[in-house]
Amino acid sequence: MSENIYDLAHDLDKGIRETNEFKSLQEAYKNVNADEEAKTKFNRFREIQVTIQEKQMTGQPIDDETVDVAQKVAEEVQQNELIISLMEKEQAMSTIINDLNRIIMTPLQDLYEVEQ
Template structure:
């Protein structure tokens, strides 16, 4: 009998944690957290991202004040080398996650493929 699908998922989770990309992301996140200025900027950046996502998910309009605040915080973040390094590592991890998602979705794509 084949391995339990959830056991495979947990194995994948453990594998992700062992990748160089994840380890680099952890190190970059630690760097941000050890730099008080970077941590404060990053926390504000994440907070505004969550606010915007919540508004989008609930169908609320994103007001000009929120947009302006987001742009200002994004500009501050882009000027911080420690945060930029973290974002670069996040992008590398995101690429892996997207690749894994494509692989996982292949059975459904094959199933629904028009022949």
């Protein structure tokens, strides 16, 4: 292979940024940040997600108060059209990233595949 693998990764980064899905996600994120109410709700939603993830990663139990706050914040963001749109765009982008990850992992899967 004449091309450096990291150069290929940077090309992939550039390609991702040029997709319609990424551009739509950028626009939706910009729209959320332009609306103070949506921005505040979205930031609270992200904060509670991080809190829960940190607790899960460190093996800490997720207390009832955290669950209650998470449910309340989730209900609030589900009522905001700008945030709903952003989450839909995130899901589309996530699908692409998952597909790319599957493709990237294929050489390792092929290597370790057990022939029967």
